[in-house]
Amino acid sequence: MTFNPDAEIQSGNTRSGGGGGMLPRGGGGGRIALGGGGGCLLLVIVIVFTLMGGNPMDLLGGGGTQTEAASSGEGGALEQCSTGEDANTDDKCLVQGVVESADSLWAQLGPDSGIEFREPQAVIFSDQVQTGCGAATSDVGPFYCPADQTIYVDDSFFGDLQSRFGADGGQFAKMYVVAHEYGHHIQNLSGTMSKVDHQETGPQSGGVRLELQADCYAGVWANHASTTTDDNGVTMLQPLTDQDIQSALSAASAVGDDHIQGDVSGGQVQPETWTHGSSEQRQNWFMTGYQEGTVEACDTFGADSV
Secondary structure (H helix, E strand, C coil), X not given: CCECCCCECCCCCEEEECCCCCCCCCCCCCCCCCCCCXXXXXXXHHXXXXXXXXXXXXXXXXCCCCCCCCCECCCCECCCCCEHHHHHHCHHHHHHHHHHHHHHHHHHHHHHCCCCCCXXXXXXXXCEEEECCEEEEHHHCCEEECCCCEEEEECCHHHHHHHCCXXXXXXXXXXXXXXXXXXXXXXXXXXXXXXXXXXXXXXXXXXXXXXXXXXXXXXXXXXXXXXXXXXXXXXXXXXXXXXXXXXXXXXXXXXXXXXHHHHHCCCCCCHHHCCCCCHHHHHHHHHHHHHHCXXXXXXXXXXXXX
Protein backbone atom coordinates (compact mmCIF):
# COMPACT_ATOMS: atom_id res chain seq x y z
CA MET A 1 0.00 0.00 0.00
CA THR A 2 1.28 3.44 -0.88
CA PHE A 3 0.10 6.97 -0.21
CA ASN A 4 -1.40 9.04 -2.96
CA PRO A 5 1.41 11.49 -3.81
CA ASP A 6 -0.88 14.53 -3.67
CA ALA A 7 -2.52 13.67 -0.35
CA GLU A 8 -1.86 16.09 2.49
CA ILE A 9 -0.36 14.48 5.60
CA GLN A 10 0.58 17.60 7.56
CA SER A 11 -0.10 17.18 11.26
CA GLY A 12 -0.07 19.15 14.46
CA ASN A 13 -0.08 15.93 16.48
CA THR A 14 3.06 14.16 15.23
CA ARG A 15 6.54 15.40 16.00
CA SER A 16 10.09 14.33 16.60
CA GLY A 17 11.40 14.07 20.13
CA GLY A 18 13.99 12.54 22.40
CA GLY A 19 17.71 12.25 21.85
CA GLY A 20 20.39 14.14 23.71
CA GLY A 21 21.87 13.40 27.10
CA MET A 22 21.07 11.02 29.90
CA LEU A 23 17.52 10.81 31.10
CA PRO A 24 16.81 11.66 34.75
CA ARG A 25 17.06 8.84 37.26
CA GLY A 26 14.72 7.98 40.10
CA GLY A 27 10.99 8.37 40.63
CA GLY A 28 10.11 5.91 37.89
CA GLY A 29 11.83 8.02 35.25
CA GLY A 30 15.25 6.37 35.22
CA ARG A 31 16.94 5.39 32.03
CA ILE A 32 16.36 1.82 30.92
CA ALA A 33 19.67 -0.02 31.00
CA LEU A 34 20.16 -3.28 29.13
CA GLY A 35 23.40 -5.05 29.84
CA GLY A 36 25.10 -8.05 31.38
CA GLY A 37 25.05 -11.60 30.13
CA GLY A 38 21.31 -11.58 29.50
CA GLY A 39 21.28 -8.27 27.68
CA CYS A 40 20.58 -9.65 24.22
CA LEU A 41 17.72 -11.87 25.36
CA LEU A 42 16.31 -9.12 27.54
CA LEU A 43 16.40 -6.79 24.56
CA VAL A 44 14.25 -9.24 22.60
CA ILE A 45 11.81 -9.59 25.51
CA VAL A 46 11.55 -5.83 25.97
CA ILE A 47 10.91 -5.24 22.30
CA VAL A 48 8.18 -7.87 22.02
CA PHE A 49 6.56 -6.59 25.24
CA THR A 50 6.50 -2.98 24.15
CA LEU A 51 6.23 -3.28 20.37
CA MET A 52 2.49 -3.69 20.55
CA GLY A 53 1.64 -1.35 23.36
CA GLY A 54 3.06 -2.64 26.64
CA ASN A 55 4.44 -0.07 29.07
CA PRO A 56 8.21 -0.68 29.27
CA MET A 57 8.19 0.56 32.86
CA ASP A 58 5.90 -2.36 33.84
CA LEU A 59 8.44 -4.84 32.51
CA LEU A 60 11.57 -3.20 33.87
CA GLY A 61 10.27 -2.12 37.26
CA GLY A 62 9.85 1.61 36.67
CA GLY A 63 7.23 3.61 38.47
CA GLY A 64 5.05 4.58 35.54
CA THR A 65 3.18 7.12 37.67
CA GLN A 66 4.01 10.26 35.74
CA THR A 67 1.19 12.03 33.95
CA GLU A 68 2.96 14.69 31.96
CA ALA A 69 1.10 15.72 28.83
CA ALA A 70 3.91 15.09 26.36
CA SER A 71 7.43 13.80 26.14
CA SER A 72 10.44 15.94 26.80
CA GLY A 73 13.54 16.30 24.70
CA GLU A 74 14.52 18.27 21.67
CA GLY A 75 12.39 17.99 18.59
CA GLY A 76 9.48 19.53 16.81
CA ALA A 77 7.11 19.28 13.89
CA LEU A 78 8.16 17.09 10.99
CA GLU A 79 8.41 19.93 8.52
CA GLN A 80 9.67 17.63 5.79
CA CYS A 81 6.41 15.66 5.87
CA SER A 82 3.65 17.37 3.93
CA THR A 83 2.47 15.05 1.15
CA GLY A 84 1.85 11.40 0.46
CA GLU A 85 4.97 11.36 -1.67
CA ASP A 86 6.97 12.21 1.44
CA ALA A 87 5.33 9.30 3.27
CA ASN A 88 6.31 6.94 0.46
CA THR A 89 10.00 7.82 0.77
CA ASP A 90 10.56 8.73 4.45
CA ASP A 91 9.64 6.40 7.32
CA LYS A 92 9.05 9.30 9.70
CA CYS A 93 6.55 10.73 7.25
CA LEU A 94 5.02 7.26 6.88
CA VAL A 95 4.30 7.20 10.60
CA GLN A 96 2.72 10.65 10.42
CA GLY A 97 0.67 9.66 7.38
CA VAL A 98 -0.70 6.50 9.00
CA VAL A 99 -1.66 8.44 12.12
CA GLU A 100 -3.45 11.05 10.01
CA SER A 101 -5.26 8.35 8.04
CA ALA A 102 -6.27 6.56 11.25
CA ASP A 103 -7.51 9.86 12.68
CA SER A 104 -9.79 10.20 9.67
CA LEU A 105 -11.17 6.68 10.11
CA TRP A 106 -11.56 6.46 13.87
CA ALA A 107 -13.21 9.88 14.08
CA GLN A 108 -16.08 8.11 12.30
CA LEU A 109 -15.90 4.57 13.69
CA GLY A 110 -15.28 5.62 17.29
CA PRO A 111 -18.49 7.54 17.95
CA ASP A 112 -20.49 4.92 16.04
CA SER A 113 -19.19 2.37 18.58
CA GLY A 114 -19.88 4.54 21.62
CA ILE A 115 -16.29 5.78 21.97
CA GLU A 116 -15.67 9.45 22.71
CA PHE A 117 -12.94 9.92 20.15
CA ARG A 118 -9.84 12.06 20.69
CA GLU A 119 -6.85 12.11 18.40
CA PRO A 120 -3.65 10.70 19.89
CA GLN A 121 -0.27 12.37 19.80
CA ALA A 122 2.68 10.67 18.12
CA VAL A 123 6.39 11.10 18.80
CA ILE A 124 9.15 9.72 16.59
CA PHE A 125 12.31 9.48 18.64
CA SER A 126 15.86 8.24 18.48
CA ASP A 127 18.08 7.06 21.32
CA GLN A 128 15.83 7.96 24.27
CA VAL A 129 12.69 9.81 25.24
CA GLN A 130 10.76 10.89 28.31
CA THR A 131 7.09 9.90 28.29
CA GLY A 132 4.07 10.07 30.53
CA CYS A 133 4.76 6.41 31.37
CA GLY A 134 8.40 7.05 32.32
CA ALA A 135 11.70 7.11 30.49
CA ALA A 136 12.40 4.84 27.53
CA THR A 137 15.27 4.18 25.18
CA SER A 138 15.28 3.03 21.59
CA ASP A 139 15.75 -0.53 22.88
CA VAL A 140 12.05 -0.81 23.66
CA GLY A 141 10.76 -0.24 20.14
CA PRO A 142 7.34 1.30 19.38
CA PHE A 143 4.77 1.55 22.17
CA TYR A 144 1.68 3.42 23.27
CA CYS A 145 1.56 5.32 26.55
CA PRO A 146 -1.99 5.76 27.92
CA ALA A 147 -0.89 8.35 30.48
CA ASP A 148 -0.18 10.93 27.76
CA GLN A 149 -2.19 9.25 24.97
CA THR A 150 0.85 9.17 22.74
CA ILE A 151 2.26 6.68 20.26
CA TYR A 152 6.06 6.46 20.45
CA VAL A 153 8.05 5.10 17.52
CA ASP A 154 11.82 4.61 17.50
CA ASP A 155 12.98 5.77 14.09
CA SER A 156 15.35 2.82 13.67
CA PHE A 157 12.88 0.09 14.53
CA PHE A 158 11.59 -0.68 11.06
CA GLY A 159 15.06 -1.81 10.04
CA ASP A 160 15.14 -4.20 13.02
CA LEU A 161 11.67 -5.48 12.15
CA GLN A 162 13.11 -6.82 8.92
CA SER A 163 16.71 -7.69 9.82
CA ARG A 164 16.19 -9.15 13.28
CA PHE A 165 12.60 -10.36 13.38
CA GLY A 166 12.14 -11.42 9.77
CA ALA A 167 9.36 -9.23 8.37
CA ASP A 168 9.59 -8.65 4.64
CA GLY A 169 10.44 -4.94 4.85
CA GLY A 170 7.45 -3.82 2.81
CA GLN A 171 5.72 -0.51 3.44
CA PHE A 172 2.59 -2.14 4.77
CA ALA A 173 4.56 -4.10 7.36
CA LYS A 174 5.56 -0.72 8.81
CA MET A 175 2.02 0.63 8.57
CA TYR A 176 0.70 -2.42 10.44
CA VAL A 177 2.94 -1.57 13.41
CA VAL A 178 1.68 2.02 13.58
CA ALA A 179 -1.95 0.99 13.08
CA HIS A 180 -1.62 -1.53 15.90
CA GLU A 181 -0.32 1.11 18.31
CA TYR A 182 -3.21 3.33 17.24
CA GLY A 183 -5.48 0.41 18.14
CA HIS A 184 -4.20 0.63 21.70
CA HIS A 185 -5.28 4.27 21.76
CA ILE A 186 -8.80 3.17 20.84
CA GLN A 187 -8.69 0.60 23.64
CA ASN A 188 -7.59 3.32 26.04
CA LEU A 189 -10.46 5.59 25.01
CA SER A 190 -12.99 2.76 25.30
CA GLY A 191 -11.76 1.79 28.77
CA THR A 192 -10.75 -1.71 27.68
CA MET A 193 -7.08 -1.22 28.45
CA SER A 194 -7.65 -0.37 32.11
CA LYS A 195 -9.75 -3.50 32.72
CA VAL A 196 -7.07 -6.02 31.76
CA ASP A 197 -4.82 -7.80 34.23
CA HIS A 198 -1.45 -7.23 32.56
CA GLN A 199 0.25 -9.71 34.89
CA GLU A 200 -1.74 -12.61 33.45
CA THR A 201 0.03 -14.54 30.70
CA GLY A 202 -0.77 -17.37 28.33
CA PRO A 203 -2.43 -17.85 24.92
CA GLN A 204 -5.92 -17.08 26.25
CA SER A 205 -4.97 -14.42 28.81
CA GLY A 206 -6.45 -10.96 28.99
CA GLY A 207 -3.16 -9.41 27.94
CA VAL A 208 -2.99 -11.54 24.80
CA ARG A 209 -6.63 -10.75 24.00
CA LEU A 210 -5.80 -7.05 24.35
CA GLU A 211 -2.93 -7.33 21.88
CA LEU A 212 -4.95 -9.41 19.43
CA GLN A 213 -7.76 -6.87 19.55
CA ALA A 214 -5.25 -4.16 18.63
CA ASP A 215 -4.13 -6.38 15.74
CA CYS A 216 -7.76 -6.66 14.69
CA TYR A 217 -8.19 -2.89 14.89
CA ALA A 218 -5.14 -2.57 12.63
CA GLY A 219 -6.97 -4.83 10.19
CA VAL A 220 -10.08 -2.66 10.41
CA TRP A 221 -7.95 0.35 9.49
CA ALA A 222 -6.46 -1.61 6.58
CA ASN A 223 -9.98 -2.39 5.33
CA HIS A 224 -10.89 1.29 5.22
CA ALA A 225 -7.49 2.90 4.60
CA SER A 226 -7.99 3.53 0.90
CA THR A 227 -11.18 5.48 1.66
CA THR A 228 -9.70 7.79 4.30
CA THR A 229 -9.29 11.36 3.15
CA ASP A 230 -7.23 14.39 4.03
CA ASP A 231 -8.69 17.76 5.02
CA ASN A 232 -9.23 18.59 1.35
CA GLY A 233 -11.14 15.39 0.63
CA VAL A 234 -8.26 13.76 -1.24
CA THR A 235 -8.01 10.00 -0.73
CA MET A 236 -4.92 9.34 1.35
CA LEU A 237 -3.95 5.81 0.36
CA GLN A 238 -4.19 3.59 -2.67
CA PRO A 239 -6.05 0.25 -2.47
CA LEU A 240 -4.23 -2.68 -0.92
CA THR A 241 -2.70 -5.37 -3.08
CA ASP A 242 -2.21 -9.03 -2.24
CA GLN A 243 1.46 -8.21 -1.70
CA ASP A 244 0.49 -5.57 0.87
CA ILE A 245 -1.55 -8.11 2.84
CA GLN A 246 1.32 -10.58 2.78
CA SER A 247 3.62 -7.83 4.02
CA ALA A 248 1.34 -7.11 6.98
CA LEU A 249 1.08 -10.81 7.75
CA SER A 250 4.86 -11.12 7.66
CA ALA A 251 5.08 -8.41 10.32
CA ALA A 252 2.36 -10.02 12.44
CA SER A 253 4.20 -13.33 12.25
CA ALA A 254 7.54 -11.68 13.06
CA VAL A 255 6.25 -10.38 16.40
CA GLY A 256 4.46 -13.54 17.50
CA ASP A 257 5.56 -14.79 20.91
CA ASP A 258 6.39 -18.27 19.60
CA HIS A 259 8.56 -16.84 16.83
CA ILE A 260 10.36 -14.53 19.27
CA GLN A 261 11.00 -17.28 21.80
CA GLY A 262 12.07 -19.93 19.32
CA ASP A 263 13.35 -18.54 16.04
CA VAL A 264 14.69 -15.18 17.21
CA SER A 265 16.10 -15.93 20.67
CA GLY A 266 16.83 -19.61 20.08
CA GLY A 267 15.03 -20.77 23.21
CA GLN A 268 12.10 -23.01 23.95
CA VAL A 269 8.58 -21.95 23.07
CA GLN A 270 6.69 -21.51 26.35
CA PRO A 271 3.02 -20.68 25.69
CA GLU A 272 2.29 -20.13 29.37
CA THR A 273 4.50 -17.01 29.28
CA TRP A 274 2.96 -15.42 26.19
CA THR A 275 1.90 -11.79 26.44
CA HIS A 276 1.05 -10.99 22.81
CA GLY A 277 -0.03 -14.21 21.12
CA SER A 278 1.44 -16.58 18.60
CA SER A 279 2.24 -15.67 15.03
CA GLU A 280 -0.85 -17.56 13.90
CA GLN A 281 -3.10 -15.77 16.40
CA ARG A 282 -1.80 -12.38 15.39
CA GLN A 283 -2.21 -13.07 11.70
CA ASN A 284 -5.72 -14.47 12.19
CA TRP A 285 -6.99 -11.47 14.14
CA PHE A 286 -5.45 -8.97 11.73
CA MET A 287 -7.25 -10.77 8.91
CA THR A 288 -10.50 -10.81 10.89
CA GLY A 289 -10.38 -7.03 11.18
CA TYR A 290 -9.38 -6.63 7.55
CA GLN A 291 -12.07 -8.93 6.17
CA GLU A 292 -14.92 -7.73 8.39
CA GLY A 293 -13.96 -4.06 8.68
CA THR A 294 -16.01 -3.50 11.85
CA VAL A 295 -15.23 -2.77 15.48
CA GLU A 296 -17.70 -5.45 16.53
CA ALA A 297 -15.68 -8.14 14.74
CA CYS A 298 -12.77 -7.42 17.08
CA ASP A 299 -14.40 -8.63 20.31
CA THR A 300 -11.50 -10.82 21.39
CA PHE A 301 -12.75 -10.71 24.98
CA GLY A 302 -16.10 -12.22 24.03
CA ALA A 303 -14.56 -15.05 22.02
CA ASP A 304 -14.41 -18.45 23.71
CA SER A 305 -10.95 -18.94 22.28
CA VAL A 306 -8.55 -16.62 20.49
